[in-house]
Amino acid sequence: MATEFTVRGSYSAFQRPERGTVHVKLSFEGPQPKPVYDRVVADLETVQTSVKALHDPSQGPVTWWSTTHVRTWAQRPWNQDGKQLPLVHHASVGVEVKFRDFVALGRWVSQHVSSTRGFSVDGVVWALTESNRQDLERSVRTRAVQDAARRAQEYAEALGLGPVRPVAIADAGMLGEGLHPAGGGGGAPFARMAAAKDSGGAELELSPEDIEVSSQVDARFVVG
Structure with missing residues (x-):
């Protein structure tokens, strides 16, 4: 009679980020629209000019960038005494800039923080290049399968049984009917600019965390 083992294998790998996409907001407010x-719009033109000077899709330091449409709105605020104040008009626009050179990223942000009034950084998304991410994911999935096989074999040996034989393998959570993957993909983490070092007007120094790419698999093995 065959003995069956169902196990979950996992593996994680870490790699230094290769791209940093900075998310910027330009905003202003005042009594007249x-x-x-x-x-x-003037601030946006200034920022776009600086980005275009750095943009080179193949060599960088900026490999890609985009902007949203300028958004406008108005509101009538209230003071602490419950009195409604005059109408305040707002305008804002978002800019995303992807850097391959993190020194240039810090220099660019420092430049605009000090010279462009309404310039604020929402954060930086760190990532790998698509090609390297796919290679790393392939390696991680292989190691997760190997981990599952090792676990099953250890169970079999603990029972005094022989070599195990695989009969099924799936993404984590998929070996049962109606089940769905349990996740395990390592998305690019979102790092706030608090991860940067700034000392009295000096250029911003970024300290991005490593990118984690992970995989989990469920597998079924039999002996006999």
Whole structure:
């Protein structure tokens, strides 16, 4: 009679990020709509000019960038005494810039933080290149399968049985009917600019964490 083992294998790998996409917001507010809008548009032009000077899809330091449409709105705030204040007009636009050179990223952010009023950084998303991520994912999945096989064999040896033979393998959580994958993909982490070092007007120094890529698999083995 065959003895069956169902196990879960896992593996994680870490690699230094190769790209950093900085998420920027340009915003302004004031009592009149046109000056507010014009100020954001002028700031956007300044930022776009600086990005274009760095943009080179193959060599960098900027490999890709994009902007959203300028958004405008107005609201009438209240003061602490419950009195409604005059109308305040707002305008904002988002900019995303992908860097392959992190020194250049820090220099670019420092430049605009000190010189572009309304410039703020929402954060930086660190990532690998698509090609290297796929290679790493392939390696991690292989190691996860090997981990599952090792676990099953250890169970078999603990029972005094022989070599195990695989009969099924699936993403974690998929070996039962109606089940769904349990996850395990290592997404690019979101690192706030608090991970940077800034000392009295010096250029921003970024300290991104390693990218984690992980995989989990469920497998069924038999002996006999």
